[in-house]
Amino acid sequence: MVDDPTPEGGGGRPWRRVFLGIAAGLAGGLVVVAILLKHEPSTGAPATSGPDAERSAARLVTKGAALHAALGRAGPWGAAVSDTELNAWLATDLPRNHPQLLPRSLSAPRVWFRKHHVELTVRAGSGLLSAVVWCDLEVTLRGVNQLGIVIEKAAIGALPLPAAPVLGELGRRLAALGCVTELRPRDGRMVLVVYIPATLGGGPHWRLESLRIDAGEAVVAGTTNVPGADTTPAAAD
Numbered sequence: 001m002v003d004d005p006t007p008e009g010g011g012g013r014p015w016r017r018v019f020l021g022i023a024a025g026l027a028g029g030l031v032v033v034a035i036l037l038k039h040e041p042s043t044g045a046p047a048t049s050g051p052d053a054e055r056s057a058a059r060l061v062t063k064g065a066a067l068h069a070a071l072g073r074a075g076p077w078g079a080a081v082s083d084t085e086l087n088a089w090l091a092t093d094l095p096r097n098h099p100q101l102l103p104r105s106l107s108a109p110r111v112w113f114r115k116h117h118v119e120l121t122v123r124a125g126s127g128l129l130s131a132v133v134w135c136d137l138e139v140t141l142r143g144v145n146q147l148g149i150v151i152e153k154a155a156i157g158a159l160p161l162p163a164a165p166v167l168g169e170l171g172r173r174l175a176a177l178g179c180v181t182e183l184r185p186r187d188g189r190m191v192l193v194v195y196i197p198a199t200l201g202g203g204p205h206w207r208l209e210s211l212r213i214d215a216g217e218a219v220v221a222g223t224t225n226v227p228g229a230d231t232t233p234a235a236a237d
Contacts, residue, residue, distance in 0.1 A: 056088035071206050071224055078210075078221035083113045114215050116140060117152065124156070131157045135166065141211040144222075147194040150186070167192040 063079055070077035090109050094101065102109065105124060112119040120135045136152040149170070151163040164183070171181035171192050180195040199205045210221040 053088040053092050056082075056085045057092045060085040060089045061093065072204050072226075074204070074224055074226040076221070076223050077206075078219070080217055080219045082217050083111055084216070086111050112216075113213050113218050116213055118213065118218075133161075139211070139213060141208070142193065145196040145198055145206075145208050147196065147211075149192040149194065150189055164190050 060081065063081060063085075067077065067079045087110050090111070094109075107123045107126070109120070109122040116138055118137045118139050120137065122133050123130055124133050125131060133154075133156050135154045138150040138152055140148045142148045149167065151166055154161040154163060154166045167183060167190055171183065171194075174194055175181050178197050180197075182193050184191050184193055196208055198207065205225045205227070206222060207224070208220060208222045210219070212219045
């Protein structure tokens with residue numbers, strides 16, 4: 001008779017311990033990932049609500065209407081927008097009057113300005129299956145109607161995101177709005193170049209000639225040329 005080399009309760013135990021160890025490791029890894037995803041970055045002050053937010057949002061709407069009117073007239077134009085006004089509009093007017101502008105999977109977008117940089121946050125998902133996506137963008141004016149966008153940092157919760165796919169998605173969304181975009185390498189990083197259309201349907205031609213981003217505020221300025229409009233000064237008799 002040949003003895004059984006794996007008596008009952010003997011040889012199977014090491015494999016069970018290995019499997020249990022792997023399962024425990026995976027469970028622990030999932031817990032760590034869940035904690036990292038729930039991390040919320042500390043950026044600017046949270047958006048306010050109530051009468052102050054309504055007034056700030058109304059100021060942004062007024063500035064937007066004035067800029068839109070100026071873009072349609074020959075001559076110079078400009079506008080200054082604070083992140084307080086923008087966040088008030090995002091928190092109040094956007095969900096109330098323009099919910100279609102944001103995909104249903106995203107909510108609570110926020111924006112903060114600091115020198116040459118724009119920080120963005122948005123919540124992806126809902127309830128326990130949600131996380132905050134955060135981007136720190138360096139935004140510069142490379143030329144007339146031409147922006148350069150570089151991602152300094154991007155993360156979902158506390159998990160870093162690669163810059164190239166994020167820039168690619170941003171480029172696709174800007175292209176859907178009529179911009180021409182391309183990704184280029186620069187100093188070991190990728191830059192998204194955005195060409196803003198100078199006109200829509202043969203109307204006025206606008207030129208974005210100045211962009212200044214400082215702490216809490218962004219300022220744009222440029223000129224508009226209207227085809228057929230005579231903008232030269234009259235000659236003296």
